Amino acid sequence: xxxxxxxxxxxxxxxxxxxxxxxxxxxxxxxxxxxxxxxxxxxxxxxxxxxxxxxxxxxxxxxxxxxxxxxxxxxxxxxxxxxxxxxxxxxxxxxxxxxxxxxxxxxxxxxxxxxxxxxxxxxxxxxxxxxxxxxxxxxxxxxxxxxxxxxxxxxxxxxxxxxxxxxxxxxxxxxxxxxxxxxxxxxxxxxxxxxxxxxxxxxxxxxxxxxxxxxxxxxxxxxxxxxxxxxxxxxxxxxxxxxxxxxxxxxxxxxxxxxxxxxxxxxxxxxxxxxxxxxxxxxxxxxxxxxxxxxxxxxxxxxxxxxxxxxxxxxxxxxxxxxxxxxxxxxxxxxxxxxxxxxxxxxxxxxxxxxxxxxxxxxxxxxxxxxxxxxxxxxxxxxxxxxxxxxxxxxxxxxxxxxxxxxxxxxxxxxxxxxxxxxxxxxxxxxxxxxxxxxxxxxxxxxxxxxxxxxxxxxxxxxxxxxxxxxxxxxxxxxxxxxxxxxxxxxxxxxxxxxxxxxxxxxxxxxxxxx
Amino acid sequence: xxxxxxxxxxxxxxxxxxxxxxxxxxxxxxxxxxxxxxxxxxxxxxxxxxxxxxxxxxxxxxxxxxxxxxxxxxxxxxxxxxxxxxxxxxxxxxxxxxxxxxxxxxxxxxxxxxxxxxxxxxxxxxxxxxxxxxxxxxxxxxxxxxxxxxxxxxxxxxxxxxxxxxxxxxxxxxxxxxxxxxxxxxxxxxxxxxxxxxxxxxxxxxxxxxxxxxxxxxxxxxxxxxxxxxxxxxxxxxxxxxxxxxxxxxxxxxxxxxxxxxxxxxxxxxxxxxxxxxxxxxxxxxxxxxxxxxxxxxxxxxxxxxxxxxxxxxxxxxxxxxxxxxxxxxxxxxxxxxxxxxxxxxxxxxxxxxxxxxxxxxxxxxxxxxxxxxxxxxxxxxxxxxxxxxxxxxxxxxxxxxxxxxxxxxxxxxxxxxxxxxxxxxxxxxxxxxxxxxxxxxxxxxxxxxxxxxxxxxxxxxxxxxxxxxxxxxxxxxxx
Numbered sequence: 001x002x003x004x005x006x007x008x009x010x011x012x013x014x015x016x017x018x019x020x021x022x023x024x025x026x027x028x029x030x031x032x033x034x035x036x037x038x039x040x041x042x043x044x045x046x047x048x049x050x051x052x053x054x055x056x057x058x059x060x061x062x063x064x065x066x067x068x069x070x071x072x073x074x075x076x077x078x079x080x081x082x083x084x085x086x087x088x089x090x091x092x093x094x095x096x097x098x099x100x101x102x103x104x105x106x107x108x109x110x111x112x113x114x115x116x117x118x119x120x121x122x123x124x125x126x127x128x129x130x131x132x133x134x135x136x137x138x139x140x141x142x143x144x145x146x147x148x149x150x151x152x153x154x155x156x157x158x159x160x161x162x163x164x165x166x167x168x169x170x171x172x173x174x175x176x177x178x179x180x181x182x183x184x185x186x187x188x189x190x191x192x193x194x195x196x197x198x199x200x201x202x203x204x205x206x207x208x209x210x211x212x213x214x215x216x217x218x219x220x221x222x223x224x225x226x227x228x229x230x231x232x233x234x235x236x237x238x239x240x241x242x243x244x245x246x247x248x249x250x251x252x253x254x255x256x257x258x259x260x261x262x263x264x265x266x267x268x269x270x271x272x273x274x275x276x277x278x279x280x281x282x283x284x285x286x287x288x289x290x291x292x293x294x295x296x297x298x299x300x301x302x303x304x305x306x307x308x309x310x311x312x313x314x315x316x317x318x319x320x321x322x323x324x325x326x327x328x329x330x331x332x333x334x335x336x337x338x339x340x341x342x343x344x345x346x347x348x349x350x351x352x353x354x355x356x357x358x359x360x361x362x363x364x365x366x367x368x369x370x371x372x373x374x375x376x377x378x379x380x381x382x383x384x385x386x387x388x389x390x391x392x393x394x395x396x397x398x399x400x401x402x403x404x405x406x407x408x409x410x411x412x413x414x415x416x417x418x419x420x421x422x423x424x425x426x427x428x429x430x431x432x433x434x435x436x437x438x439x440x441x442x443x444x445x446x447x448x449x450x451x452x453x454x455x456x457x458x459x460x461x462x463x464x465x466x467x468x469x470x471x472x473x474x475x476x477x478x479x480x481x482x483x484x485x486x487x488x489x490x491x492x493x494x495x496x497x498x499x500x501x502x503x504x505x506x507x508x509x510x511x512x513x514x515x
Numbered sequence: 516x517x518x519x520x521x522x523x524x525x526x527x528x529x530x531x532x533x534x535x536x537x538x539x540x541x542x543x544x545x546x547x548x549x550x551x552x553x554x555x556x557x558x559x560x561x562x563x564x565x566x567x568x569x570x571x572x573x574x575x576x577x578x579x580x581x582x583x584x585x586x587x588x589x590x591x592x593x594x595x596x597x598x599x600x601x602x603x604x605x606x607x608x609x610x611x612x613x614x615x616x617x618x619x620x621x622x623x624x625x626x627x628x629x630x631x632x633x634x635x636x637x638x639x640x641x642x643x644x645x646x647x648x649x650x651x652x653x654x655x656x657x658x659x660x661x662x663x664x665x666x667x668x669x670x671x672x673x674x675x676x677x678x679x680x681x682x683x684x685x686x687x688x689x690x691x692x693x694x695x696x697x698x699x700x701x702x703x704x705x706x707x708x709x710x711x712x713x714x715x716x717x718x719x720x721x722x723x724x725x726x727x728x729x730x731x732x733x734x735x736x737x738x739x740x741x742x743x744x745x746x747x748x749x750x751x752x753x754x755x756x757x758x759x760x761x762x763x764x765x766x767x768x769x770x771x772x773x774x775x776x777x778x779x780x781x782x783x784x785x786x787x788x789x790x791x792x793x794x795x796x797x798x799x800x801x802x803x804x805x806x807x808x809x810x811x812x813x814x815x816x817x818x819x820x821x822x823x824x825x826x827x828x829x830x831x832x833x834x835x836x837x838x839x840x841x842x843x844x845x846x847x848x849x850x851x852x853x854x855x856x857x858x859x860x861x862x863x864x865x866x867x868x869x870x871x872x873x874x875x876x877x878x879x880x881x882x883x884x885x886x887x888x889x890x891x892x893x894x895x896x897x898x899x900x901x902x903x904x905x906x907x908x909x910x911x912x913x914x915x916x917x918x919x920x921x922x923x924x925x926x927x928x929x930x931x932x933x934x935x936x937x938x939x940x941x942x943x944x945x946x947x948x949x950x951x952x953x954x955x956x957x958x959x960x961x962x963x964x965x966x967x968x969x970x971x972x973x974x975x976x977x978x979x980x981x982x983x984x985x986x987x988x989x990x991x992x993x994x995x
Contacts, residue, residue, distance in 0.1 A: 073981050074841060074988035116881075138911075142902040149901065152941075156949045164949050168941060175901075175937055179930035186911070186918050186926075 006066030007054065008082040011047045011092070012130045015040055015122040022119050030114045034107060037118040041100040044125065048096040055089055060498035062135060062198060070139075077194045081136040086499025087263055088132045090333060090492065091256055094340045095128045097477070098252045102245035104474040105348050109244055109355055110158060117158060121245070124150040128253050132260060137185045137195040141178070144221075144257065148174055151246065151254065159241040166241035173234040177224035184217035188269070201268045201506070208272045208514075215273035218266050219281075225258030228281075228318060229288035232311045239307035240360075244351025247303070251310050252344035256336045259317045263329070267321070268503060271510030278322040278414040282405070285322065286426045288315035293433035297440060302360045305441055306346045309386065312430060313339045319427055320401035324414035324507050328404025329500045330493055335397030337492070338485065342386040342394055345478045349379050352471050353445075356464055357453050362444045366451030372466040376446045378475055385482045387438040388431050393485035398431060523577030523584045526567045526592060527632055533559035534625040541618030549616045550607065556621035557603045560628065564596040580700055581639040587840075590990035591635035591766040594848055595759060599628040601855045601965055602755030608959030609751040609862050615660055624755060627653040631763035635770070640689045640699040640724075643767055647685060647731070650763055651678050654756055658748040666869070670747025677740040681730030688723030691716055701775040708778040718779050722786065724771065732764035734824060735794040738817045745813035750865055753809065754858030757816045758851040765823055765847060769840055773830050780831020787827040788925055794821030795932040802939050808861055808874050811939060812854075815898055818936060819850050825913055825929060829920025839916035841988040842909075848983060849897070849909035852976070856969030857894040860887060863956045863966065871954070874943055878952025887956060888947045890970040895940040897973050900933050905976040912984075 003009060018040030025032050056063060062083035071078040084092060103121065110117050127147035134140035148171055156167035189195045192203050206214065224231045235255075239247050267274050292312030299305040317339070320332030353368075353375070354360055369376040381392070388394040402424050408414045409421035445451075457464050467475075485492060521528070537559065541552050567589060575584045602624055610616045630650030637643045655678060659671020693699055695716035696707035708717055729737040745753045776783060798818030805811040826843030829835040864871045864880075881888040897906030910933065917926045976983060 071981055071984065074984040075838060076984065113882075116885075142907065145907070146902045149896065153948060156945060164945055167949075168938070168945070171941060172934065172937060176934050179934055180927075182911075183914065183918065183923070183926050183930060186915050190915060190919050 003066045003068035003080060006064065006082070007047070007051050008064050008084060008133050009066045011044065011051055011096075012082060012126060012133060014044050014047060015125045018122045019119050022115060022122070025115065027113075027115045030111070033114050033118050034103070037122060038100055038103050040122060041096070041103055041125065044129075045096040045100055048093050048129075051084065052089065052093060055084065055495075057086065057495050058498055059085075060502035061085060065135075070136075077189075078138045079136045079194075079196055080139060081196055082130070082133040082139075083135045084133055086496040087333065087503070088260065089495055090337050091132045091253075091260055092129060094256070094337050095125065095132065095253045098248060098340060098344055099125045101344070101348070101474055101477065102248045104470065105248065105351060106243070106245045107470060109351065113157065117154070120150040120153045124154070124249065128249075128257070131257050135197050137189060137197060137200075137265075139195075140197075141182060141185055145175070145178060147254065147257070151250065154246040155238060155242045158243040158246070161241075162237070163241045166237040169234045170238040173224055173231075177221035177231075180217045181221035184214045187214065197265065197269070206270065208276075211270040211273035212276065215266055215270040215277060218261065218270075219277075222258040222261035222266065225261070226255060226314050226318065227258070227311065228284050229291050229311060229315070230284075232288070232292075235310065236304050236307045239310075239347075240301065240303050244347060244354070247347040247351070248344045251307075251347060252340035255310060255314060256340060259314065259321065259332065259336055262318070262321055263333070263503075267324070268506050271507045272514055274322070274324065274507065275414060275511055275514060278324055278408075279417060281322040282319050282415050282423050285315045285318035286423055286430075288312065288318070289427050289430035290433065293430050293437060297433070297437040300362055302350050302362055302441060302445070303347070303354075304360075305362075305437060306343060306350060309434065309437065310339070310343055312434060313343065313386075315430070316398055316401050316427060319405050319423060322414065323401070323404035323408035324504070325404050325407050326497075326500050326504050327400050328408060329503065330496055331397055331400030331402075331404050333496050333500070334485070334489065334492055335394075335401055338385070338393045338397045341478050341481055341485075342382055345382040345475060345482075346386060348475055348478075349375070349382060352467065353464075357457055359453060362441065364451050364453040364456070365445040366448045367446070367454070368451070368464070369446040370450075371454065371464050374472065375467050378467070378472075378479065379446065380442060381479060381482065383438045383442050385486070387434045391486050393482045393489075396485060396489045402428060517577075519575050520577040522573075523575050523582055523636070526563045526570070527629060527636070529566060530559060530563045530625060530629050530632070533562070534622050534629065537625065538619075538622045541622065544618060549618050550611070552618040552621050553603055553607050556625050557600055559625060560596050560599045560603065564593060564600070567592045567596060576638075580702060581642050582633070582636045583638045584636060586990040587766075587770065587844075588632075588636040590844055590986060591762060592632045594762055594851060595628055595631045595635070598755065598759045598762065598851055598855070599624060601969075602751065602759065604961045604965045605754050605855065605859055605862055606751035607961045608957065609749070609865075609962070612957060612959075613661065613749060613867055615749060617660075620657070620660060623653040623657050627657070627755075627759065631759055634763040635766040637767065638701045638770070638774070640692065640701070640704075640771070643771065644682075644685060644689060646763075646767070647682060647727075650760065651682070651731075654678075654752075654760060657752045658744055658756070660752060661749045666747035667749065668747075670744045673740050673747075674744045677730060681727045681737070683727075684723045684730075685727030688720045688725075688727060691720030691723060693720075695720060701771065704775040705777070708776070714779055717776075718782050721772070721776050721779060721783065725768070725783075725786065725790075728764050728768050729790065732761050732768070732820045732823075733817045734790050734820050735797040735817065738794070738798070738820075741817055742810045742813040745816065746807060746809045750809065750858060750862045753812075754855055754862070757812070757858075758854050761816070761820065761823075762847050762851060765843060768827065769830075769843060772827060773836055773840060777831050777833075777836075784828055784831055787824060787830070788922065791821050791824035791828060792925060792928045794818065794824055795929060796821075799932040799935040799939075803935065805939070806874055808872055808877070808943070811874065811943070812857060812861070815936070815940075816854070818932065819898070821932070822846060822910070822913060822929065823850070825917050825925060828922055828925060829916060832920055835916060835920040837988070837991040838919055840991045841984075842912040842916040844987040844990055845912050845980075845983060846909040848987070849905040849973075849976070852969055852972050853894050853897040853904070853906055856890060856966055856973060857898070859962055859966035859969060860891045860894070863887060863958075863962055864954060865957075874946055876952070876954055877943060877946045878950040878954065880947040880952075880954050880956075883954060884956055887966070890966050891947060892944050893970045893973050895944055899937045899940050901937075903977050904973050905980070906973070908977050908980050
């Protein structure tokens with residue numbers, strides 16, 4: 001039972017302890033429920049920071065393994081197997097970082113069925129952290145599917161007017177992809193006699209023609225989750241209807257599960273298929289960048305605008321991943337974090353103003369800067385981060401991804417056969433388009449003549465107020481990282497570099513054996 | 516009758532004797548104290564279960580190879596007895612509340628379990644037929660138990676007519692098989708079929724047997740009776756029938772086809788493939804439009820017959836057959852547990868005169884009775900095949916067998932229909948959690964306990980399935 005005493009087991013399952021405590025708190029003690037959940041998530045954050053301190057950044061391999069032969073009978077070889085490496089450590093930290101922030105954002109926003117909300121949120125955290133740590137395909141699949149259930153309830157119970165439709169669409173879309181992955185997982189497990197990912201990678205030897213099918217099955221699951229164009233249509237619905245905390249987690253973490261899946265499973269398990277598919281994935285990624293940006297600009301609803309901007313941003317991540325070189329992949333990982341921070345912050349801010357105005361229609365806003373200067377300043381920083389202003393985090397990620405994509409377009413690179421450096425060129429246009437829609441949103445809300453909503457809110461009460469201390473405390477940690485990554489990203493790159501190099505080496509070895 | 520003969524059918528004998536005696540005792544139990552009969556029948560089932568469990572690991576053939584006691588039969592019998600116990604537990608308060616409390620209810624249930632158990636042990640087609648009748652006739656009566664309610668009477672008659680019709684197919688199939696091989700013993704059929712040259716007659720005979728059992732397990736296109744009978748019959752009966760009859764039917768099919776007919780697997784694999792695909796598709800697609808929870812579960816039951824049928828597709832491949840039989844058995848366990856739990860919730864919400872059965876009646880259940888709603892959610896997730904439930908593990912096992920056999924197309928149909936099923940199962944969850952209403956429920960100790968235990972088991976077995984995996988895989992059939 002040694003595996004139970006491992007740091008990663010604690011990290012993953014600690015929120016369950018919080019769930020257990022919540023069960024015994026009466027439903028009408030709302031503040032007690034909130035504090036319990038917040039403290040639970042803060043302790044989980046502390047555990048993850050502790051994991052970071054004992055994590056050896058110079059080691060490219062999986063570390064801190066918690067391993068146990070879970071189901072080893074009747075021809076099954078399933079392990080309980082958690083481990084962390086440079087590819088996942090940042091995502092784990094992002095998850096444990098955004099969860100307490102989301103809980104803080106619900107303090108006054110969620111008044112109905114607080115107990116259920118908190119229970120589902122903690123269950124969601126277990127699933128998310130587990131997904132990033134699981135190294136056994138069976139365990140991974142269980143946790144992957146499990147995250148659907150609490151998120152489904154979060155959207156469906158506490159969401160907007162079309163919440164039931166959105167929740168169901170989210171659920172069915174995601175499940176449609178993952179069941180195809182299930183078949184591929186079973187095939188791998190039967191052929192390789194194990195579900196352990198590192199063991200399967202070591203074995204290798206999957207014929208190229210089979211690889212492409214397995215690659216496609218895994219891609220079905222991950223591409224929907226990312227979401228890649230043209231499989232993105234669940235995303236705006238889910239985002240718009242989800243409560244603020246749900247949107248933050250959805251954009252901040254759940255979408256990263258898709259890109260992480262490509263990184264952790266598709267690239268090392270099916271290296272040859274990845275090389276073959278790279279130009280195609282990059283093509284879809286670039287289409288997504290342009291499409292997401294264009295559609296964003298056309299939105300009348302702020303939340304929808306931010307939602308579509310995710311499609312565009314995640315396109316960058318996918319382009320970086322499938323550049324299949326160290327810059328591209330490292331940039332993609334950093335951009336996953338960046339997107340989680342800046343889009344998470346955007347959703348938080350939109351949620352904060354929505355709580356006061358109960359509308360997200362862009363056209364009724366205007367001139368908020370005068371009334372709410374702190375809110376405006378923070379919004380400006382986050383917006384600039386999202387559009388990739390140098391000195392803020394978004395720039396670093398996008399720049400490194402473009403470097404990678406450019407390099408991959410050169411002769412011998414993964415994207416050279418299929419348009420070459422144009423991928424990077426078109427993606428760069430996407431950055432300009434991002435400036436257009438982000439600034440458009442900012443201008444509509446904060447500059448210009450005073451919008452009608454200001455008087456509307458005044459008529460019903462005290463008028464729009466600026467951010468209070470709790471709200472500032474909610475958003476401030478994110479701002480710290482926005483500046484930190486923007487000004488000094490080296491520590492973040494150092495965490496992932498050895499693991500990224502190892503992955504690229506695997507891909508290069510596979511490239512040599514390509515037919 | 517030798518000692519070995521007797522030992523082979525020991526649990527059967529105990530249960531039959533107990534039922535007969537109970538029938539007599541019941542005459543002396545006053546009308547308002549029929550719960551004594553229920554407790555006595557549960558005691559009989561528990562006692563038999565004890566004996567069955569003591570036979571684990573034993574392999575005895577009795578009555579000149581007509582019945583057998585092996586790992587397979589022990590596993591299935593234990594499952595059937597547990598189903599019987601759950602059937603009694605669900606009925607205990609329900610029959611009282613619905614005014615159906617008559618002692619025969621429990622004795623009929625016991626007789627039906629006896630038939631089902633004999634089915635799992637039969638190694639001769641004549642005994643299979645005998646067992647089929649013994650399990651079916653009490654079920655016909657039970658389906659009509661709510662007389663003079665028209666729906667219940669209709670269910671009984673419908674079930675009886677189509678059941679008799681399907682039995683005709685089985686008998687005719689047995690006759691043709693006998694004509695082709697000169698024997699009704701499974702071992703002799705196997706021996707003769709693997710040496711004989713022409714086996715068209717055998718194939719037709721086997722197909723007819725399959726059609727007959729297709730009715731029993733509600734496989735498409737032999738499923739027409741299912742929704743009406745499941746809806747019309749008292750809910751407690753349906754709960755028992757949908758699990759018990761399916762377990763017994765599939766157990767017999769598995770044994771007959773895997774041991775006697777592997778020689779015609781070339782033809783039969785395609786037939787099973789088509790049956791499984793059709794059953795999964797029709798069951799799941801038609802379930803979408805149901806508004807009545809009983810009909811929904813009926814179509815769900817059809818759909819799950821399709822999933823279990825997938826276990827038959829690779830039956831002729833000696834490398835995969837053991838895995839697929841074990842997968843089929845495990846799936847039967849997972850289905851039975853989940854199904855009894857779901858019916859427990861249905862029974863808790865059902866009012867007299869058939870009210871409280873609409874899915875819309877479940878609105879607001881999460882606020883009124885969070886535990887009940889949570890349990891129902893677990894059952895729905897398990898029926899979809901999502902974590903953390905035993906349904907996912909069952910599907911994993913089944914799909915493994917199918918993929919191992921190389922039937923990728925069927926596996927894809929299987930997962931896609933699971934996706935469809937998510938739509939209608941989630942509708943129940945949506946109604947419970949996301950719509951407002953004020954449903955009232957019946958709180959009965961045994962009912963609550965059954966539902967609760969099933970919910971816990973559904974989750975717990977998914978976390979520690981080793982024991983059941985081992986047992987199921989040791990229960991594979993001895994091939995001749």
